[in-house]
Amino acid sequence: MALSLEGITAAYGRREVLRDLDFELAPGAFAGLIGPNAAGKSTLLKVMTRVLPPARGRVILEGRDLGELSPLAVARRVAAVGQETPPLFPLAVQDLVLMGRFPHLGRFRSEGPRDLAAVRRALALTGTLPLAGRNFADLSAGERQRVLIARALAQQPAYLLLDEPTAHLDINFQVEIMDLLRRLNRREGLAVLVVLHDLNLAALYCDELALIHRGRLHSRGTPEQVLLSSHLEEVYGSRTVISRHPLQGVPQVTLVSGREAPPEERADRLSHLVHVVGGGGSATWLLEALAAAGFRLTAGVLNRGDSDWVVARSLGIEVVEAPPFSAVDAAARRRNAHLMREADWIVLADIPFGRGNLANLEDVRDALVAGGRGVVIEATPPAERDFTGGAATAVYAEVINRAAEVAQSDLDALRWLVERGALGPGRMVP
Amino acid sequence: MRKLVTFLVALLMVAGCRGGAAPAGRSFTDGAGRQLILGEIPRRIVSMAPANTEILFALGLGSRVVGVTTWCNYPPEAAGTEKVGDAWAPNYELIVGLEPDLVLAAGTAESEIVTRLEALGIPVFVVDAPTIEAVGQQILLIGEVTGASIEAGDIAAGIGRRLDDVRGRVMAAGGERPSVFWVLDEFLWTVGPGSFVHDLITLAGGRNLAEGLGLPYAQYSLEVLIEQDPDVIIAATLDPSFGPGLADLPGWNSLKAVREGRVYRVDGDLVSRPGPRVAEGVETVARLLYPEIFR
Amino acid sequence: MLLALATLLAAFCLVALGRGAVAVPVGDVARILVARLPLVGDRLLTAWAAGHEQIVLVVRAPRVVLAAGVGATLGLSGAAFQGLLRNPMADPYVIGVSSGAALGATVAMSLGGGLARGLVPVAAFGGALASIAAVYSLARSGGRVPLLNLLLAGIAVSSFLSALVSALMVFTHRDVRPVLFWLMGGFGGRGWFHVLAAYPYMLAGGLVVLASARELNALLLGEDSARQLGVDVERAKLVLVGAASLATAAAVSVSGIIGFVGLVVPHITRLVVGADHRILLPGSALAGAALLVMADTVARIALPPAEIPVGIVTALVGGPFFLYLLRRAHSRFW
Secondary structure, eight states: OOEEEEEEEEEETTEEEEEEEEEEEOTTOEEEEEOOTTSSHHHHHHHHTTSSOOSEEEEEETTEEGGGSOHHHHHHHEEEEOSOOOOSSOOBHHHHHHGGGGGGSOTTOOOOHHHHHHHHHHHHHTTOGGGTTSBGGGSOHHHHHHHHHHHHHHTOOSEEEEEOTTTTOOHHHHHHHHHHHHHHHHHHOOEEEEEOSOHHHHHHHOSEEEEEETTEEEEEESHHHHOOHHHHHHHHOOOEEEEEOTTTOOEEEEEOOSOOOOHHHHHHHHHOEEEEEOOTTTTHHHHHHHHHHTOEEEEEEEETTOHHHHHHHHHTOEEEEEOTTOOOOHHHHHHHHHHHHHOSEEEEOSOOBOTTTHHHHHHHHHHHHTTOOEEEEOSSOHHHHBOSTTHHHHHHHHHHHHOSEEESSHHHHHHHHHHHHHHOGGGOOO | OHHHHHHHHHHHHHHHTTTOSSOSOEEEEOTTSOEEEESSOOSSEEEOSHHHHHHHHHTTOGGGEEEBOTTOOOSGGGGGSOBOBOSSSBOHHHHHHTOOSEEEEESOTTSHHHHHHHHTTOOEEEEOOOSHHHHHHHHHHHHHHHTOHHHHHHHHHHHHHHHHHHHHHHHHHOSOOOEEEEEOSTTOEEEOTTSHHHHHHHHTTOEEGGGGOSSSEEEEOHHHHHHHOOSEEEESOOOTTSSHHHHTSTTGGGSHHHHTTOEEEOOHHHHHOOSTTHHHHHHHHHHHHOTTTOO | OHHHHHHHHHHHHHHHHHOSSSOOOHHHHHHHHHHTSTTTGGGSOOOSOHHHHHIIIIIIHHHHHHHHHHHHHHHHHHHHHHHHHTOTTOOTTTTSHHHHHHHHHHHHHHHOSHHHHHTHHHHHHHHHHHHHHHHHHHHOBTTBOOHHHHHHHHHHHHHHHHHHHHHHHHHSOSOOHHHHHHHHOOOTTOOHHHHHHHHHHHHHHHHHHHHTHHHHHHHTTOHHHHHHTTOOHHHHHHHHHHHHHHHHHHHHHHHOOOOSHHHHHHHHHHHHHOSOHHHHHHHHHHHHHHHHHHHHHHHHHSSTTEEOOHHHHHHHHHHHHHHHHHHHHTOSOO
């Protein structure tokens, strides 16, 4: 029971816009569609609402082919808010929302108490009740968008599709609209599919994302799985740094200016090899940032499936890995120690230590003892991160003693490394 | 010295006249009050109105008429003359190509035809006969300009005699004058005071039903027509397709004139042209109004 | 608001019946009308001039009824076309009804002959429907009829047909005045026959348009938006264009081409009642009827015993009134 696309190819005339695309919007889901301009996002919504019949493939609404359903039957289950076309003539908000009852009315039946109740509820849910008597065209952009959502709600749909509802809105209105959609999703159980340009907004609100590229589904999954700088480089051709939202922990995309660093500077940094010891998502941002800054990277030992592992893999760097949820074995330790010896810098991220990764800490200590140069990130007091009953804290103290730098945050560490890197290998200060 | 210059100028002027028989520089005042100076008797005349064409042919000048309008259908010989377009939209190239030494136009001095032909250097004489009485004068004027004064006098006098005859008989008949509704089309356009036909109806002994009309031509109210219920209805067309549409008008068939069979057709050309046949037009209408007097 | 418009229309109709170039006493008009009612009528003494009965019942009454019907049709169709095409400059003639009708009428008038004369309304009706069919099929592309195509095809076909009308007038060497007069439009000389001929089409088309108010509302925000509300947009277009054109064709065939009403009455009504088609459509019909009944009355009584073309009156009265409303509304309309 869902709204799903099976092998959809859609075209305007002879120009194919979607190619062989599969997608599913499950009941109660909150999904986002992202992708560059002209990737086919809006077309996807048109196909899902029967506005554009697909050239090939099927759209299945709760087990039935959309093409076999009447337009009214579809409109009773699926509502859409398109990119705004202002009405030509002045129209009161309540009349506009009442249009949403169209699929529930017979040709000669006039609106009854049930319809008026549905309209009232839609206005109330979107906070537009006070606007009911106003002229739609006189409203602010944010109010207009809420009214259009109210009209869709008056259809009493199970699936709500929105095409860039936050376009051209100020940030306060963007948040207002997205909060409203989340409320509708969580409280009313409405499945929401929203096309968004703003990737951070998408990460902040959507439970799952689908990245569309040139009419095909590039990747889909949780925001962590989809918003990788490698994905974004492939699809948008832009360099980005992925970090964590400081409060909500979801990935956030930071743009990197397209201006290239001066060649000699970049060459210097490229010669620097940094080995990152992370785990549990503690190093995702740093890995992305160091890569973007032009450092060569290795990482280890990371458990497979860990989000640091996902990022490291997506960057295409060498990763020493261990099976999920298991301790680091001897072979991995040897390899990790080797990479640390090779590296110009060893970075220890702000990781929690348990029995499983205590070995990592010990190997960092050994590497530093052997002459390696270490940068330790200490955003959280080590005692709070020690889940080994004190063993880790002791080793950590030795590491701190020998570290070249103890940074307060990922950003400080990055800044420190970039400064050292800029000096060039010959003039490096230990 | 001055004498010599004068002599040379005079010599040039004479040479330019190509030995015309008439005295140079005859001056006329046309129907629009314009002054026109003609050197000699016109030999190549273009007529820009059907009435003018009829007058020219009646004066025996048919051979001098080199161009007429597409509306000029009388006398039949006129139909064979070269056409220069209709009176509203003549073809100026054709007119110039005919090299006329006189154009007989109808209307007023401000009309486009007059100003354009003047600009082309072609002498234009405007003929204007808004009433029946003016027709005779205009014929005399044309006779004068074309050097056919004697013929013009005869025709004008004939028209005058015949009109007097009609006036006399109508007067003698006495009694109430029959009321006439003059119908131009199925939209009930009719003629009012100030129009040529209004004058003609009055002269023929009728009382124009639309005498209260403030305009020479206008659409008449059907309900007023029914209220006034005319004695006679005259349609100014011989077009056989005209008429059934009138019968479809609500209330038409209950009009007295319709019930009594006094709806007539007349030849529109005969009654609307201020030309030599005007007396015939008046007589035709008078015959319809007073069948017992005019046989 | 609709009630107020209906009252206004009724008042105008009474004035129209009571006033005319011939002064019939108001009491007589009332008695003549009442006498026509069953039961009551028989008890009345026929104390009025027989001519007056004919003027009121045979001349004025059908004219008023026809003006009301044609006005309602033009107002209603104008509102429908403006909404459907999302174009404030649209009117009932925008996709070629008038030029098709004009060509049909001109052909009938040019043919001459008694039979052809009576055929003018029939030929006009046929010409109008044929041109609509041509425009609609020309605008079709890939199973759909894009509204812009419809508009452009309408303009193209209209210009072509108008050129044919002019060509006919130039080449047939007949009196062009009847054609020009028919093109100007009016109700002079129309009788019950015209009412009976045109009303069935005007009523049928009008009712279908009225029943499509919700589709028109949905289309206000664009075709895609309407489709997402479950409107079968292609069918709605066909039904609306067909119904509005049928009604307009019938109106034009009996009244000629009366301009202005179909363009401006929907705007005037919208300024008063808003853009919701459920009210706008009946409102435009009532306002169109009221305007045309009043305009025709003015046309009949302004310069007795002459009549003036009703199109001149509608433009002279409606234009300034529209501008006044527009200034007062301070709307963001333009």
